[in-house]
Amino acid sequence: MSKYYLNYLDELESEAIFVLREVWAQFQNPVILFSGGKDSIVVAHLARKAFFPAKIPFALMHVDTGHNFPETIKFRNDIVEELGARLIVGSVQEAIDDGRVVEEKGKNATRNELQITTLLDAIELNKVDCAIGGGRRDEEKARAKERFFSHRDEFGQWDPKNQRPELWNIFNGNHFQGEHFRVFPISNWTEMDVWNYIARENIKIPSLYFAHEREVVWRSDSWIPKSEYLILEENEKVETKKIRFRTLGDITITGGIESDADTVEKIAAEVSAMRKTERGNRTDDKRSESSMEDRKRQGYF
């Protein structure tokens, strides 16, 4: 067999680097949406590779729900320093304090939807014309329809029925003043690919992904971490379990799984045997059959 072919991880990496370079060439003020989760960490890593030996030319934008894992914030700050990039923070708490948004009430209240306003405000305020995200098509059925270059109108909305056709590797980022693009360089990666890549590249990830002891509550089929924001129901009790998180989001809705995997290799092995999707532990996606699509239409990540 000819040696002139790439293995799948190299091909995915090369595709992502190509997309990131297109963003830099086609937009004036692009940012990376950085949550501190593994997907955005991988995107930041790819950006560093794409522009080496130059520095990464994008600012990192974090939409802070105020309900964070303390570990994530520390990790975020370390990465920003290491990359020498600029950090832009959009605060959901500030939006609540300013009356821009109203907090949900009740037991399953989350700040998930509130992020949309903060994200769009931060995009407008900072004159961002392209926000690069770590979204993957394998995550969810609405995401399976996403383009690499995804247009958002002046209200930040996605119109899934009127998406621009995307052929070969030709990306059309043309847009009018006030509109912006969301770009997803790792569209074609699966959760497994991300873990294999993290292992291969030795990419640092927050300790929350590794198995650790934590006080948790069993709710909606997963272990929700105890935090100052968690309101206990009558029949719920706090237990200490050895868990790890498959995704990192708002601390109030991100459920952990019981696990002993304390290295990237063990996580990759665990994921490959896993019988549930990673978003299966996110209560935000369980609200209805089209909750992701509805949120994405409004401007969600």
Added chain:
Amino acid sequence: MKIDNNQLLRFTTAGSVDDGKSTLIGRLLYDSKSIFEDQLDAIEATSKRRGHEGVDLALFTDGLKDEREQGITIDVAYRYFTTPKRKFIIADTPGHIQYTRNMVTGASTANAAIILIDARHGVIEQTKRHSFIASLLQIPHILVCVNKMDLVDYSEDRFNQIVEDFEEISSKMLIKDVRYIPISALNGDNVVNRSQNMDWYQGSPLLHILETLHISSDINKVDARFPVQTVLRPQNGEFRDYRGYAGRVASGIYRPGQEIVVLPSGFTSTIKSIDTFKGSIEEAYAPMSVSITLEDDIDIGRGDMIVKKNNLPETTQDLDVMLCWFNNQPAKPRAKYTIQHTSNVQKAIIKEVVYKMDINTYERNKDDKELRMNDICRVKIRTTKPLMTDAYRVNRTTGSIILIDEGTNETVAAGMIV
């Protein structure tokens, strides 16, 4: 976990629910254990709510709200699965004529196409349409799956008849590699596992073929083409004088020391180094993203192309193109469009529509010259500045273009250079 040298294979499927396309995809994902429990739970719940018996695997390919309500695929959806041998990306597209543009989109990046034929109906108009698109987009491998064999008593004669009919249409087209597989997606015959019902079939099940298709030879290794995306100039520290031309190798093989020409300027130089984050490398080939430095300081920017001295693309302002129109606004005569070809962006006009292709009958219509949505036409395009092109048939990257409407910024057409 071991990181192996598995390749990535992209394939497209076109069809509607009636052909069993969704069932086939559901079957591939289910039998390769790529469907997760919570997804299965969700499908079970939906099947029950809609009053279906058992679990409807086709629901797994459900997408947007409107598609679920109408029970059809409208847009291209991408699905993923991995076996110990390969990682697969499926571009799942609709099959009806009003979605030709979506089929074209899904086909544009595919290494292989699955064409589904209902064993009861044989080769029909839709088969001809899907084959035409596969050939137009130069998909290197065509896998003709004769589905619903269970409904024709697994008849070898029926299968052979369909193969013969397909050979007749494919002989008129540029299709390099065609395989035929008798399957039943519903029962799983010859999809992942070999069928017990068709001893007469000597070939492999579909998945095995997908896992072993030889795709590395499909990449053009002869004509070196490197479209420059952007210039890397760190201007700091040890890299103060660094000037790297960033891009992705479209075809051919690049090595340090090679004599190159920069187009369209025609300046010549020698490759000094080929760089990546991990260090300099001795060879770069498609589809690697690298950064190239040259021995001489010459003016190069986005849209230029670095090629080898003895093998040049055509530098031209006049293109003959097979164009697929994507927009519900018909093409305006003599209107200017933005043309995007690799990283090169110029203005262009459609000078002439030579003929329109009827993709069901393969007839050329020289009288109807209006370009409407989903039409496929042979056109002549003139650009304001030269493009560096190859025929699409020898180079998918340097042989393809898109047209963008300047008034709406929408991608209105995609074309293959003849």
